[in-house]
Amino acid sequence: MTNRSPSPIILLGTRFLSPYIMIFGFYVIFHGHYSPGGGFQGGTLLAASLLLIRIASGTKIASLQFKDYLATPYAALGVVIYFGTGLLAMIMGGYFLDYEQLPIPGLEAADLRYWGILIIELGIGLTVMTVLTLIYDNMVKGEDYA
Amino acid sequence: MKYLKLLLIIAFTLVLLFAASDLPYRGETSNQMNQEVSMTGTKVPGNYYIQEAYNDAHTPNIVTVILGDYRSIDTLGEQIVIFTAGLIVFLLLRNRKEENGEDNDE
Numbered sequence: 270m271t272n273r274s275p276s277p278i279i280l281l282g283t284r285f286l287s288p289y290i291m292i293f294g295f296y297v298i299f300h301g302h303y304s305p306g307g308g309f310q311g312g313t314l315l316a317a318s319l320l321l322i323r324i325a326s327g328t329k330i331a332s333l334q335f336k337d338y339l340a341t342p343y344a345a346l347g348v349v350i351y352f353g354t355g356l357l358a359m360i361m362g363g364y365f366l367d368y369e370q371l372p373i374p375g376l377e378a379a380d381l382r383y384w385g386i387l388i389i390e391l392g393i394g395l396t397v398m399t400v401l402t403l404i405y406d407n408m409v410k411g412e413d414y415a
Numbered sequence: 416m417k418y419l420k421l422l423l424i425i426a427f428t429l430v431l432l433f434a435a436s437d438l439p440y441r442g443e444t445s446n447q448m449n450q451e452v453s454m455t456g457t458k459v460p461g462n463y464y465i466q467e468a469y470n471d472a473h474t475p476n477i478v479t480v481i482l483g484d485y486r487s488i489d490t491l492g493e494q495i496v497i498f499t500a501g502l503i504v505f506l507l508l509r510n511r512k513e514e515n516g517e518d519n520d521e
Contacts, residue, residue, distance in 0.1 A: 302474045307482065309493075341505060348498050351491055366487040382472035386483035393494050400501030407508040 276325075283325040290318035298394045302383065308393025315394065316401035323405060340403035347396030351389050358385075460485075 294314030297306035323331040355366035363370030368385025369378045376384070439446045447454065451462045468480040482490050 301479050302476055304476065305478070307479060341502070344498050344501055348494060351494055355487070355491070366484075366491070368484065379471060379473040382480075382484055383474055386472065386474065386479060389483055389487065389490070390479075393490070396494055396498055400497050403501050404504045407505055410508070 279325045280330070283321045287318045287321050290321065291315055294318060294394075294398075298390055299387070301390055302386065308390040309397055311390075312394035312397025313401065315398040319398070319402050320405055323402075323409075328406075328409075335402060337403070337406040340399045340406065343399040344396045344403065347392045347394070347399070350392030350395070354385060354388050354392070 291314075294311045294317075296311075297314055298308060298311030301307040301311070319331075319335050322334055328337070354368070354371070357372070358367045358370045359365045361370040361372055366385075366389075368382045371381050371385055373381060373384060443449070451459060453459050464477060464481055464485065468477045469475060472480045472484055474480050
């Protein structure tokens with residue numbers, strides 16, 4: 270297992286394919302207000318684009334894209350984004366997760382809810398992406414080449 | 416034993432078919448799931464969601480409004496479930512790898 274190196278053709282193909290999958294993942298997250306989609310589905314697509322590089326090349330090349338020790342802090346950050354949005358709304362005088370009370374100036378209540386939903390979807394996407402990457406990284410630890 | 420399994424499968428299929436023959440037709444307005452008032456006499460929240468989701472959040476996708484706004488604490492729970500699953504995988508696999516390393520050294 271030690272002297273194997275990634276195939277350049279497969280690496281080039283995955284490097285070509287990965288950004289498009291990532292763009293589609295962001296599209297699914299940000300367009301979740303108008304079409305089927307949202308944080309869970311978009312986060313899974315983002316994780317697919319990261320895992321494609323991880324499968325095709327070793328951990329050394331893949332760590333240029335996303336370092337494996339960053340996965341746990343980012344997953345916690347996603348939960349903190351969601352929980353902090355709810356807590357901020359509660360501090361500003363509303364109920365928990367009542368986006369109407371978020372301190373964004375110049376927006377009416379319905380638009381505040383629109384942006385609040387987008388913020389929590391981003392938090393969900395971050396958590397799902399990093400947790401799926403973390404599971405793969407821990408499963409192949411010590412087994413992969415390069 | 417083989418015939419018992421087959422008999423159980425046939426019996427279960429018959430039970431399912433009997434239950435399915437009693438289902439209401441899809442999309443009929445007189446069905447209980449399409450009523451504004453439930454069996455116990457209280458108003459159904461789905462009625463409010465369909466009528467007011469766009470006015471509340473300016474979002475055309477009703478599912479996003481329900482998951483992200485009306486039922487947002489449930490979605491927070493789902494996110495924490497995924498986070499916990501990731502942490503458990505991290506902790507379990509990390510410990511097993513250290514034990515294997517010790518075994519290889521001996």
